[in-house]
Amino acid sequence: MARRLKFNIFRYNPQDPDSSPHTDTFHLEETESMTLFIALNQIREEQDPSLQFDFCCRAGICGACAMMINGRPGLACHTLTKELPEEITLMPLPIFKLIGDLSVDTGTWFRSMYEKVESWVHTDKEFDPKAEEERMDNALAEEIYELERCIECGCCVAACGTANMRQDFVGAVAMNRIARFIMDPRDERTEREYFEIIGTDEGIFGCMGLLGCEDVCPKHLPLQDQLGILRRKMGWSAVKQLFKFGK
Amino acid sequence: METTFTDVLCIGAGLAGERVAIEAASAGFDAICLSIVPARRSHSSAAQGGMQAALGHCAMGDGDGPDVHFVDTVKGSDWGADQEVVRLFVERAPEAVREMAYWGIPWNRVVPGRSTYFKGGKEYEKVEATEKEGFITARDFGGTAKWRTCYTSDGTGHTLLYTMDNKVVQLGVTVHDRVEAIALIHDGETCTGAVARCLKTGKLRTYLAKATVIATGGYGRIYRETTNAVINDGGGAILALDTEVVPLGNPEAIQFHPTGIVPTNILVTEGCRGDGGTLLDVNEERFMHEYEPEKAELASRDVVSRWMTHHIRKGLGVKSPYGDYLWLDIRHLGEKHIKTKLREVEEICNNFLGIDPITQLIPVRPAQHYTMAGVRTNKDGAAYGLKGLFSDGEAACWDMHGLNRLGGNSLAETVVAGKIVGEKIVEFLKGYEVQYNTAVIRSAVTKQQERMKNLISGKNGTEDVYKVRNAMQGELMERVGIFRNGADLQKAVDNLQEIHGRAKKVGLRSNGAGANPELGLTLKIQGMVRLALCTAYAALQRTESRGCHAREDYEARNDRDWWNRTLATWKEGAELPTLDYEPATETVELPPGERGYGVCKIISCDGEVIGEDN
Numbered sequence: 001m002a003r004r005l006k007f008n009i010f011r012y013n014p015q016d017p018d019s020s021p022h023t024d025t026f027h028l029e030e031t032e033s034m035t036l037f038i039a040l041n042q043i044r045e046e047q048d049p050s051l052q053f054d055f056c057c058r059a060g061i062c063g064a065c066a067m068m069i070n071g072r073p074g075l076a077c078h079t080l081t082k083e084l085p086e087e088i089t090l091m092p093l094p095i096f097k098l099i100g101d102l103s104v105d106t107g108t109w110f111r112s113m114y115e116k117v118e119s120w121v122h123t124d125k126e127f128d129p130k131a132e133e134e135r136m137d138n139a140l141a142e143e144i145y146e147l148e149r150c151i152e153c154g155c156c157v158a159a160c161g162t163a164n165m166r167q168d169f170v171g172a173v174a175m176n177r178i179a180r181f182i183m184d185p186r187d188e189r190t191e192r193e194y195f196e197i198i199g200t201d202e203g204i205f206g207c208m209g210l211l212g213c214e215d216v217c218p219k220h221l222p223l224q225d226q227l228g229i230l231r232r233k234m235g236w237s238a239v240k241q242l243f244k245f246g247k
Numbered sequence: 248m249e250t251t252f253t254d255v256l257c258i259g260a261g262l263a264g265e266r267v268a269i270e271a272a273s274a275g276f277d278a279i280c281l282s283i284v285p286a287r288r289s290h291s292s293a294a295q296g297g298m299q300a301a302l303g304h305c306a307m308g309d310g311d312g313p314d315v316h317f318v319d320t321v322k323g324s325d326w327g328a329d330q331e332v333v334r335l336f337v338e339r340a341p342e343a344v345r346e347m348a349y350w351g352i353p354w355n356r357v358v359p360g361r362s363t364y365f366k367g368g369k370e371y372e373k374v375e376a377t378e379k380e381g382f383i384t385a386r387d388f389g390g391t392a393k394w395r396t397c398y399t400s401d402g403t404g405h406t407l408l409y410t411m412d413n414k415v416v417q418l419g420v421t422v423h424d425r426v427e428a429i430a431l432i433h434d435g436e437t438c439t440g441a442v443a444r445c446l447k448t449g450k451l452r453t454y455l456a457k458a459t460v461i462a463t464g465g466y467g468r469i470y471r472e473t474t475n476a477v478i479n480d481g482g483g484a485i486l487a488l489d490t491e492v493v494p495l496g497n498p499e500a501i502q503f504h505p506t507g508i509v510p511t512n513i514l515v516t517e518g519c520r521g522d523g524g525t526l527l528d529v530n531e532e533r534f535m536h537e538y539e540p541e542k543a544e545l546a547s548r549d550v551v552s553r554w555m556t557h558h559i560r561k562g563l564g565v566k567s568p569y570g571d572y573l574w575l576d577i578r579h580l581g582e583k584h585i586k587t588k589l590r591e592v593e594e595i596c597n598n599f600l601g602i603d604p605i606t607q608l609i610p611v612r613p614a615q616h617y618t619m620a621g622v623r624t625n626k627d628g629a630a631y632g633l634k635g636l637f638s639d640g641e642a643a644c645w646d647m648h649g650l651n652r653l654g655g656n657s658l659a660e661t662v663v664a665g666k667i668v669g670e671k672i673v674e675f676l677k678g679y680e681v682q683y684n685t686a687v688i689r690s691a692v693t694k695q696q697e698r699m700k701n702l703i704s705g706k707n708g709t710e711d712v713y714k715v716r717n718a719m720q721g722e723l724m725e726r727v728g729i730f731r732n733g734a735d736l737q738k739a740v741d742n743l744q745e746i747h748g749r750a751k752k753v754g755l756r757s758n759g760a761g762a763n764p765e766l767g768l769t770l771k772i773q774g775m776v777r778l779a780l781c782t783a784y785a786a787l788q789r790t791e792s793r794g795c796h797a798r799e800d801y802e803a804r805n806d807r808d809w810w811n812r813t814l815a816t817w818k819e820g821a822e823l824p825t826l827d828y829e830p831a832t833e834t835v836e837l838p839p840g841e842r843g844y845g846v847c848k849i850i851s852c853d854g855e856v857i858g859e860d861n
Contacts, residue, residue: 015448015761032568033510035599045713049765050757054284057476059513060598061405061591062288078598099425099447100762107285107424111416120413121351133345135381136356142587144353145399148406149590152287186351219594 003030005081007043008089009051013100024048036069036076036090040102052101060218063153066093067102073155075218093158095167106154113174117197121187134186147180147226149219156223159212168202172213172223175204179226182233195237204234248692249452253279254676256440256456258428258483261289262404262658263640264462265411265420266665267672271458272418274673279454281426281443283478286412290464290476291661294404295516295591297386297396298662299655300340304357304382306373307364307394313337315392320653322842323390323547325794325804327497327619327649327812331834332626336647336663343663344383344397351410353399354383355588365523365579367536367543386588387521388654390547390844396655401516401591404658411662425762426452429770431459431486431636432691438636439683441486442695444770449761451695453688457681458672461486461630461638462665465618469779471720473615474507474514483642485774487622488781492632494814494827496623496644498781502652502795503729505551507614510569511599514616515592515609517654520544522588524577526555527608528563531574539844546844549651549795552613553845556729565610574608581605613729617641617657619648619795620782623814627675628668631814635681637672639664646812649831650794702769703759708752712769715753718746719779727783732799736787743780744822750776781815781824788826789813791850803848803856806839810852 005028012021026043037058044051053076056064060078067076068091070084081088096104113119156172163169178198181187198204207227214223255271257264260282268278282289303311316337321328348354359377363370366387375384388396399406415422425446432440432453440455463483467475487493505526506515520526525533526544536543538554546554555573558564564571577585577592582605585593589604596604622638623631624645630636639645640661647660701707726739750773759766791805792798812831815824841847841857848858 013761016758019760033599035511044764048757049713049755050760050763052762052764055477056284056288057290057293058511059293059595061402062284062290062292062476064284064288080601103762105425105447107422110285110287111422114413114416118417120417121349123349125349127346127349129342129346131345133348133354133383136353137381138356138358138384141353141356141399145402145406148353148399148409149402151292151405152285184351184353186349 003086005030005039006087007039008087009102010091011101012098013050013052014098015100030081034081036079036081037065039081040076052099052103054103061151063151066153066155066158067091068093068158073158073216075153078218093154095157095163096154106152109154110152113170116170117174117177119177121181121184122189123186124188144180144184147176147183147221150176150221151219153218155216155218156213159216161208161210161212162206166206169206170198170203172227174198175230176221176223176226179230191233191237195234198230199234199238204230207231251279251452251454253277253454253456255458255460255672256281256454257460257462258441258486259289259462259464259642260286260422260424261291261462261464261640262408262411262661263642263665264460265415266662267460267462267639267669268420269411269414269418270666270669271672272420276673276676278420280415280420280422281428281454282422282424283427283446283482285424286415286422287408289408290479291408292405293476293514294658295401295514296388296518296521297398297403297655298344298407298658299388299391299395299653300344300397300659301337301393301395302341302344302383302385302397303393304379305384305394306375307387308385311393311395316340316395318837319391320647320656321837323651323653324649325651325842326806326810326839327500327794327831329626329646330832330836332645333647334836335626335667336660339663339667340659343659343666347407347410347662348383350414352406355398355400356381357384368523368525368533368579386518387545388517389520389545389551390653396521398518400587401518401589407658407662427482427767428486430691430695431490432688433490433633434684434687435492436634437681438633439681439687442691446762446767449763449766451692453692455683455688457635457676457679459636460672461622461636461642462640463642465641466778467615467618469719469723469775469782470615471724472507472512474504474512475615480771481775481778482771484622484778485771487630488774488777488817490633491816491818493630493636494623494632494816495620495781496646497650497785497813498620498778498815499786499789499796499813500619500650500794501615501782502548502617502619503552503613504548504616505555505613506575506611508595508600509567509572509610509612512614513595513599515575515595515611516589519575519577519589519592522584523580524575527574527576528558529565530563534558534563542844547651548654550845552729553797555613559612567610572610572612575611576608577604578606617652619650619652620644627671628664629671637668639668650796698770699766702753702766703755705754708754710749710753711756712753712765712772715746715749715772716768716775719743719776722746723779723782727786730797730799731786733787736783739783740780740787743776743783747773747776747780747822777817777824784823785813785815785826802846803850805850806852807850807854810839
């Protein structure tokens with residue numbers, strides 16, 4: 001017996017002077033293997049074509065469709081309705097600027113994060129197109145890939161206690177990014193330089209250790225471990241600088 | 248109106264667009280990328296398996312080089328490719344992979360010593376050389392003589408795009424995300440930028456540029472069942488077609504990938520078969536080795552997709568409410584392999600199918616995957632028809648893929664073509680000045696403002712845009728798919744013409760305010776149906792079978808009459824595209840011959856008939 005699903009969806013179009021924030025209710029007959037991707041598109045095509053939401057790959061790999069699903073951040077595309085109760089409440093992610101309805105501006109937030117943590121390999125070496133590549137241990141390459149799997153969906157930011165209280169907190173996603181570059185021998189930054197970026201209250205010392213980030217990460221990244229490792233490293237770095245051992 | 252000036256305007260911020268922007272910025276030119284999504288959500292990120300480049304470091308790639316890669320690519324294209332472009336590409340691919348390593352890609356590396364691998368369900372042993380330890384390794388992919396596909400687990404496109412975008416940020420290249428170009432600004436001879444719609448506010452803007460690059464990827468979303476992201480709906484190809492002078496190359500060349508999962512059509516990588524996975528039928532028996540004794544599951548994609556469809560038609564598919572399918576079996580590869588080399592596949596199976604590929608079979612069938620078709624350019628990436636307009640990546644028909652692309656050659660193309668075309672744009676820009684004609688700009692903007700006003704007010708009619716789109720997608724799926732024939736294609740053309748008429752009469756049901764999604768699709772629908780018509784009409788005219796284009800009524804590849812490339816343009820007010828033809832290749836390094844897989848029936852350039860009926 002198919003369920004009749006009730007969707008409560010946050011609505012607001014800041015570009016429309018007649019629009020004010022409210023909740024709209026929609027009903028759908030549940031179908032086999034229905035995901036929120038299928039459900040939301042069905043609502044848009046059959047009930048309200050103005051409904052704004054973001055999907056892209058719809059395969060859980062691009063990170064476009066994060067939203068609050070019954071109060072918890074998650075990727076809508078790989079959320080099966082059968083795993084949810086009959087009444088489903090959808091809200092946009094907090095922290096990111098609202099574009100409209102369920103759609104938020106993650107692009108601007110993440111670009112500023114890359115700039116803050118300088119999310120690229122820092123090296124003085126020149127690329128030689130004629131030379132063989134530098135060697136790397138395969139196990140290390142796999143470890144780097146493990147952290148590189150982040151899809152920047154914003155779930156960890158939305159679930160973060162600190163990020164919800166202070167806008168300048170870089171979030172687990174940035175800490176994970178730094179951990180990825182610390183691990184990479186191609187990046188020649190020193191511990192001191194990393195410390196300059198995240199050895200602050202906007203960085204690793206702002207983390208309250210609530211670890212909502214790890215709970216909601218759709219890629220199951222080891223965020224708890226990385227935060228722990230970074231805190232230890234940066235703590236030592238602070239102590240060394242205090243006693244002027246540091247370089 | 249907000250107007251932005253730049254030297255290079257890249258429409259699209261996936262790998263192909265960003266690589267061009269990086270080349271231009273590195274040479275001191277201003278570059279702006281427009282993207283309808285945040286750059287890192289571009290569809291490049293979804294490419295899983297890897298990138299072909301003949302490094303020859305791994306044991307099974309021993310003896311590889313650009314010459315072998317060249318032969319594989321031309322055969323894969325069924326001799327539809329431009330051989331000069333293929334040569335350019337294979338020579339530069341190794342350097343491009345190494346440059347990406349220098350920028351930070353964690354490529355998988357050679358691990359010395361003995362290890363086992365699977366082929367056709369059987370286990371074999373190989374020994375990796377100690378002196379190659381730590382160099383970039385490769386995996387096997389379809390249609391290749393050597394293991395040549397460099398990879399990072401099965402998230403290769405993701406790591407490439409993140410690293411490329413890191414480089415973009417480092418160089419300070421501006422990315423305007425959630426901005427969609429809706430028309431090129433041109434006077435019929437020179438392109439000077441684009442009119443764009445902001446997808447945050449809904450407002451129009453103009454971008455004025457000396458060089459404009461279409462790098463918007465493919466347009467699989469004109470088909471109902473596709474592996475493509477929802478953003479791959481033809482925006483860039485429509486920009487070109489709307490100019491009336493820039494042609495699309497080979498619009499009939501549409502690839503189906505053998506392994507989309509059922510029912511969602513999400514891709515699972517060719518790496519599954521490359522690493523030794525097999526295809527099974529309803530009796531859980533292999534069948535590909537019976538059709539293709541040599542290559543079996545690793546023939547080219549067009550060939551595997553056809554045999555799968557053939558096998559299903561014989562009644563050997565697994566029945567389901569979503570239609571018949573086959574099984575992909577990777578269980579024998581083992582938990583460790585799947586959890587390190589096929590991680591995304593494991594997640595997709597867990598999340599979307601609720602199955603564990605370590606112990607269970609994966610339901611698959613062919614789904615639309617790639618458009619070899621695209622904006623026709625010369626070997627420098629300059630579009631035919633308009634000065635100052637360029638294109639690269641899947642959006643372009645450069646044309647290294649001809650009528651069928653090999654797996655691993657698309658990621659490689661984005662990066663290699665991006666580099667080459669970027670270099671050529673830098674050459675083009677040196678000393679190049681352009682005059683911006685305000686009348687041309689105003690006319691382009693006014694035209695778009697009028698269109699939007701009419702769609703919102705319902706002046707043209709009240710057709711529902713989603714219904715029109717669904718009708719178009721269904722038509723292509725039913726009659727312009729893996730196997731084609733004259734009667735069905737004619738019917739598709741007739742029906743699509745009727746749908747084109749409906750597309751002209753769409754009107755909004757919502758108010759169109761701000762970043763209204765209905766308006767976004769409505770602005771594009773007529774262009775999408777025209778792309779569909781180009782596909783169907785060009786397929787109807789091509790009375791031969793080559794690569795992905797398989798005609799049941801013309802089974803032979805006809806090199807005497809059809810060793811050429813279709814060029815489709817659309818004149819305003821026309822009901823059908825204008826089709827012209829040019830030779831597939833001016834340079835012939837490898838004369839047409841047998842591919843070594845697939846049905847071999849050829850009418851040679853001299854008219855000699857080779858091969859028998861199968």
